[in-house]
Amino acid sequence: KQEVTQIPAALSVPEGENLVLNCSFTDSAIYNLQWFRQDPGKGLTSLLLIQSSQREQTSGRLNASLDKSSGRSTLYIAASQPGDSATYLCAVEDTGFQKLVFGTGTRLLVSP
Amino acid sequence: GAGVSQTPSNKVTEKGKYVELRCDPISGHTALYWYRQSLGQGPEFLIYFQGTGAADDSGLPNDRFFAVRPEGSVSTLKIQRTERGDSAVYLCASSHGQGNNEQFFGPGTRLTVL
Numbered sequence: 001k002q003e004v005t006q007i008p009a010a011l012s013v014p015e016g017e018n019l020v021l022n023c024s025f026t027d028s029a030i031y032n033l034q035w036f037r038q039d040p041g042k043g044l045t046s047l048l049l050i051q052s053s054q055r056e057q058t059s060g061r062l063n064a065s066l067d068k069s070s071g072r073s074t075l076y077i078a079a080s081q082p083g084d085s086a087t088y089l090c091a092v093e094d095t096g097f098q099k100l101v102f103g104t105g106t107r108l109l110v111s112p
Numbered sequence: 113g114a115g116v117s118q119t120p121s122n123k124v125t126e127k128g129k130y131v132e133l134r135c136d137p138i139s140g141h142t143a144l145y146w147y148r149q150s151l152g153q154g155p156e157f158l159i160y161f162q163g164t165g166a167a168d169d170s171g172l173p174n175d176r177f178f179a180v181r182p183e184g185s186v187s188t189l190k191i192q193r194t195e196r197g198d199s200a201v202y203l204c205a206s207s208h209g210q211g212n213n214e215q216f217f218g219p220g221t222r223l224t225v226l
Contacts, residue, residue, distance in 0.1 A: 004154070032212060043116075043203060044155070044217040051212055089154055093213065099145065099168060100205075100215060102154030 006103035021075040023090030036089040080110045116218035133189040137206030145205040
């Protein structure tokens with residue numbers, strides 16, 4: 001059974017810092033991996049999707065990498081801003097199963 | 113609209129009552145998913161539709177939960193004889209069901225069972 005773990009559970013940084021969020025998964029037979037952002041009381045916003053054949057994806061100040069063989073992904077946020085404060089969720093889609101398996105998230109607070 | 117929509121946004125009901133939660137997917141998306149999120153946790157899969165049929169309902173917790181998608185677009189999640197433990201945010205997502213299969217989520221329905 002696929003299990004997804006995110007470290008750290010919470011992170012507090014001053015504005016302007018570069019930071020890394022970590023995601024690990026137990027079964028490397030994944031189809032893709034998605035990173036989401038969730039604001040309090042809101043739904044999930046898709047940030048980046050990495051297919052199993054890819055090593056990384058970039059969108060603006062965000063860069064996500066995938067090392068399928070070691071079961072790890074990282075989300076790099078450059079020059080953090082207070083507006084980046086949210087919970088970041090990592091999810092994997094196992095090959096042949098369509099459904100996403102989520103981690104419990106990293107709660108990020110960026111202080112001005 | 114361009115995104116996934118869910119109604120109602122909030123639902124308060126009494127233990128034992130029946131509730132229906134509605135999801136309107138992105139137009140043209142053939143795949144539709146229901147997830148449930150408890151406080152402080154990541155979403156957990158409930159059921160997945162490809163077109164009108166439930167392709168995977170392995171996440172439904174028991175037979176009080178049922179979902180339909182009769183015309184391959186709008187879906188309704190139905191919960192009978194609600195229990196306090198059913199209180200959670202119910203999230204709906206849709207995708208093309210092929211290619212990179214990126215899933216797009218709605219804002220969720222917060223269900224509170226008193």
